[in-house]
Amino acid sequence: MKSIKPYLIVTALVLLAIILLSSKLIAWGIGVLAAALIILGIQQLIKLNVKVTLFEDNIKNLDERNNTLLDQNKKLAQENNFLKERHFQITQIKSILELNLFEIDTKFKRSICSREIINNKDVKYFGSLNVSLKAKYGIDCKDLRFKYDQENDVLKVANINPKFLSFGNRKLDWDFFEIYEYRGQNILADKQWMTSDDLFKDAAALKEKYRVETENSLEKGPEEFAWIYSPIRQNIESAIRIMFRGVCPNIEITEESDTSFIPLEKLSFDNISDQKILEEHPEK
DSSP, rough: OOTHHHHHHHHHHHHHHHHHHHHTTTHHHHHHHHHHHHHHHHHHHHHHHHHHHHHHHHHHHHHHHHHOOOOHHHHHHHHHHHHHHOOOOOOOOOOOOOOEEEEEEEEEEEEOOOOOOOOEEEEEEEEEEEEEEEEEEEEEEGGOEEETTTTTEEEEEEEEOOEEEEEEEEEEEEEEEEEEEEEEESSSSSOEEEETTTHHHHHHHHHHHHHHHHHHHHHOOGGGGGGGGHHHHHHHHHHHHTTTTTTOOOOEEEOOOOOOOGGGOOOOHHHHHHHHHHHOOOOO
């Protein structure tokens, strides 16, 4: 219907022109017919202008998309050239083969109490640092050393050193911290332990110093858990016997190793099995 409506006026004018011409009103008929043709021409011109405008808009959008694609293609070409020309250097690939046997979730306190000279001031301070952490203990199997005794069919294992492996999480915060300066309020007054606003900066520096020192000490494993190494070692020895029982039923744990011992990555289980087969079925 929308496409027909613009032509209704023209059709009506044409019919009116025909009627006028048939009634011998030639001048009026020709005038009405000319008006119909003019209106029809204007309508067609408007439609043509609309089509031209839409076409120009489409061309503009295509140009924008084309420019965008050209920019993307240029960037991809630059990235491709960069990757082709760049020389990658692999400095170290470290394999991790850790055996986690204990995970301790605990809290403890680190107390401090000291007296020293700070910025020409005789001060003493004391406090308590709360430590909350989840620590993992076990062994790194890369540290183990092995030696297969073919004559006695014994697999010797050395370098079993339980150690702290990593933290699950940790948090350090001060329960309290106090600092005092030994001085007098004036030259004539007796000296005594006193606090002042001037000590706040010293207190902040000392607290941060001990917090960092505690963080560093925890990296090697909390000294509070030194007692745990003995039960960890027992568990490790049991775990090693279970792990390698299928290869060799006779596992011997030794304290020290020499150059004849080899690391885990050089231990060939196939060679051990082949040696056993040769012993059980010697060639005749």
